[in-house]
Amino acid sequence: MFQSLQGRTAIVTGGSRGIGRGIAETFAAAGVNVVITGRSQVDVDAAVTALADAPGKVSGVAADVTSPDDCKKVVAAAVERHGGLDIVCANAGIFPSARLEDMTPEDLEEVLGVNFKGTVYIIQAALSALADSGHGRIVVTSSITGPFTGYPGWSHYGASKAAQLGFIRTAAMELAPKNITVNAVLPGNIMTEGLVEMGQDYMDQMTASVPAGRLGTVADIGNAALFFATEEAGYVTGQSLVVDGGQILPESQAAIAEQ
Template identity: 80%
Template sequence: MFNSLEGRTAIVTGGSKGIGRGIAETFAGAGINVVVVARNEADLDATVKALADKPGKVSSVTADVTKPEDCRSAVEAAIERHGGLDIVCANAGIFPSGKLGDLTPEDIEQVLGVNFKGTVFIIQAALQALTDSGHGRVIVTSSITGPVTGYPGWSHYGASKAAQLGFIRTAAMELAPKQITINAVLPGNIVTEGLVEMGQEYMDQMAAAIPAGRLGSVADIGNAALFFATDEAGYITGQTLIVDGGQILPESIEALAEA
């Protein structure tokens, strides 16, 4: 059995939709007070309303993780509301498509700004609060795309996700003396608004390539993140956990037919 996390406080960036909202729901269901951070106020309001019946208190802060001052304001809000901060889920991310020859400097900066710099900025803003917690936890949402696999049109996205993993390995060494762990979850194809927008044909193709025979749910990622937040995971840091239903395992689509 895991020790209860009831009463602890978490920030979830990019928490108003998709995987972030799934993480927020899982955490609030475990009694964690969750401060959801995103740029769209209407989406934030909808998330807070939808999660109002959970044991943990869910509130929101409108902020842009590419701005360090916004990250500091989000952390200050969490401390003011709940007396401290124990967990940071650096989840905010964007994944616009663009072939390598067409990418502009602005395209590259936008993706790196949100996906990589936004991760660094929210962690920097929370460092003192996580240290004060005595059991600080940082969970980064990376991806199989970039660190493990590739997909045409996502070279800049893949680079940003691989950058997160290079970051956590050194950050883990710096944070360990402060009793803070940092780990990453690498989702495969998870059913979110963004995936649905790519069309049913794409989703069917992806599901057919997964040994588990289905696309993942946001709860699958939320549960993985929750594990990293526990006391029992306190001796795990600088590590990655792939949650993809076995997607990266087959050598080819034909290999699944032999299973």
């Protein structure tokens, strides 16, 4: 059995919606005190209210991870509210579509700014507090898109997610002497508000490409992130875990039909 994480403190960026909210819910259910971030105060407040009955205390801070100062503010709030910080889930991410011939410098900077730079900034802001905890854990939400797969319109998104994996490998080496681990979860297609907004045809297409025969849930990702945060995962660092129902495995759609 895993040791309890009850009483530890986690930050979950982008925790007001989608996968981030699922991670926050999973951690709070395990007794972890969670500070969620989001750019919208309304969304942050709604998520905090929805998770109010969890064993762990859930609070929020409206913040933009593309701002190093905002990231410092989030860490300071977590330490002030709970006396320290043990876990950072660098989850905030966006996935606007832009085909290469239409992509503007602003499109590229926006995606890299949130998905990659935002990951670096929140981790940098938390380093001292994580080292003080003696068992710091960093969990990055990457994606199968970029590291393993591609999809038209998401070349900038895929690049940002692949960049996260390049980052964690060296970060894990640098932070190991401080007893801080750094790992990544790579979701496949997960049922979130963002996926629903892409339409039923897209969801049907993605479901058909998954050997497990279903889209993932936010709890599937939350459970994977929770594992990386445990004491038992203390000897795992610089690694990535694909959580996709087997989506990256088939050579073709015909391979799924042969099951």
